[in-house]
Amino acid sequence: MALSLVHFPSEVWNHIFQYLSAADKFSVRASCRYFRKLIDHWSLWKNWTIVLSFKNGPYNSEFWDSLRRRKVSSVVMRNTKTKDWSRLSLALPTLTTVIMDQNSNGNLNFIQDFSHLNRLAIRSSAVLLDLHTQTQLQHLTHLSMCNVLFPNKSNWSFLNLLPFLSSLTSVVCHNTNSFGQRDRMVDTLVSILPKLKHLSLSAKYISPQRDGSIFKPVTSLSSLELIDCLDHSSPEDVGQMISGLKCLRVFFKHSHQGRPEALSASVIYLKTWLSESAQLSNLTVVKGPPVRMYATSIPATITNLTLCVSGLSPRDMAAVAQQVPDLLHLHIDAWPSHLGAHTARIPELFPKLRSLKLRQDHVPEKDFLRLQQLQDLECLEILDRGHWSDLYKKLQTLTRNRLRVVTSSPQRDAFHCPCVSQVY
Template identity: 30%
Template sequence: MQRRSCLPLPQEIYVNIFRCLSDEEKGNIRATSRLFKQLIDQPALWKKSTVVLKKITGYNADFWELLRKRRIKCVVMRKGNAKCLKKLLLELPGLTALTFDGCSKINMLQLPCKFQSLNKLAFKNCHPSFPIQDIASVLQITHLTLCSFVEPFPCAEQMATLVSLKNLRSLALHNYCRDPNGCLLQSALFEFHNLKELSLKEKPFSMVLHPDFFTPPSITKSDRKEKQTKYDSRLHLEKLEILGSNNVTLSEESLNQLSSVNSLTLHYDHQKNSLEKCEMVTILKNLPNLKELRVKGGWSFSKYAHSIPPSLEALHLCRVAIGNKELEYLARQRAGLKHLHLDYCSFTEEWYPDELPDNFPCLKTLSIRHCKITVDQFRDLAKLKHLEMLDIVDICLFPTNCLQKSVQEFRILTDHRVQVVQHPGSREQIPCDCSAC
């Protein structure tokens, strides 16, 4: 006789609830009952999960079987060696994303080419004891990250290796650099015919972008026929990140090459003096298709608020000075904004988060981290009719015995349609989050 479930709700509802939980939360619930264990191990709940592995040879057969059951596709291997990599290939040959973190003195790239489904590859804090040229053996990869190598990169031969990856769509170079003027990279950009995403970290990359960095390389008459087929006349970038910058001043021709960019991230090393010329005004005015803007540091938002294009759907500000007038102007011009994230932003005057529902009625995600919000203002955010996720960190302003009660009241007011994310500690986005996943 088949045993009937004692759960008060259909299993499909529990699965949908579990989709909203972190991996840690799913693990805690999994331990409470056999049925929850069975439900939580469904592959659909782990599609976006990344497993960090240390001392790979120490995991037992049950652990590997669990990963296969969940169809884990993304792995970060920390401080491993060739033996660990062989074990990983044996147990999880179907990986699609693989990050090496802190691995050294082993020829890593003899094996990644054997992961037939691998398309995302990242190296972070690695010693380049293997030749960069070996990356060319993994021809199918579409995403490549090289971050914080012990030795400088790249030379002309190494850059030629990267250009040979014809399927590459995303490239992140966060590295010590022996190309201080960026000439090698500038030339290579127009050889990546399928490149859509580019991320550069100027420090410790130690490269300052010159104004013509995104312009085509000059072609002399003698080699015009050979190089015209080699180079594209235009870039096709859709996502651009410039991290750890002090100054990003681009020429008109460079900005013209970036007109297809719809996601821009600029991380400045420090706050900019309001008397300095705001280069962001020129940049934003030349990005007519921009949908997402992420800024950390730099100038006060008042300097470039009027330059934000009408196409913008998502705005992420971190450690940026902002005032009510700028928010009101943004609301009038971009009332259809769908995503607003404010992290550690300093307000030039008292601000009123309870006005957000009237100013930005279309918001789907809202993040307010360390921006001073009271319990009553928090409750008023329930008026956002389209809100799907609320990330809030202001624990200090909530009485200890009131926090969970306020969250529960908020969920009731929104008919439990909003995922409320609470992080007691700082979760500020770090400038370099290198991962293949």
């Protein structure tokens, strides 16, 4: 490499490297010792998560040194043993996020070695709880559990721990045996966790009321996710507890296209929840009934809308547009069907959009280019990652380069549960 290039100011190289993907950074890092030092600058690795597995033995000191230079704060630990956690705590004691993945019959004693830890995710693991667990979890603000088994030999249950987790602002619980069949978990969690703002639960944990009691309104929650909703497992009464919600995401287990027997209950539940959420600004619906069956219940306060619903028709889009005149952000995915030429109607239906996510496949060029009419559009993300670079450049030219077109998958926060990552 020419000496004149090598001796560019480090700030110049740092600015250039910011445009590289993680894979490209590693390639540049391997090219020479000078770049290896520059690439490891912490500013280039913000919000980056490393996946560690000790199946081939411990990592060397040079590896840990590079992670410390990058100020890595988030780690996925996969198939690890107790001694591996000890090595991690010695090497990276300032971690703030840990994702424990695919561990069997482990405990959470390792948490005591990470005094800065505030986000913990446990996935596809079996975890033993004991008396010491309560003190180790007290400082957590985010807890995520997916496919977690708490063996019966545990002396404590997850519900026993809840009173000690008063700092939690976000709880995710998908497909675990944490709760009993009759537990009303939204009620229980919010009453015990005073700071809770975001809650994501499998719908099977939302039990219908059986004793005739009335749900107390839940005013602290601002974000609620319900996954794997079925027509028989999604109680209408949830709406009475979430009147203050700003964000609601509903993930149905199935698409109800062609399943009339499932439509009635699902439509009733969804319409009730929407009508009870007068402050809602962010709505996501994945699968479930046809959009036109609940479109009239969508609040006019919605500014951010995600619809991942197969068979999305022009009639559906028109019905939604009438309800949300101030929509700013739209993520629309009709896969395995497609919008096709109907994409051209988006500027007419949603004229105030600032960001748009959609699939480009099966959209004629002339209809795709009609998106230039969205005068406030700043970002267009192509979900099917097409290779139509000339078409995208043409659209950008028509907008005088005001529009940014994203065709690569954005970096996803590893802490987000895979169950819902499709909408992040």
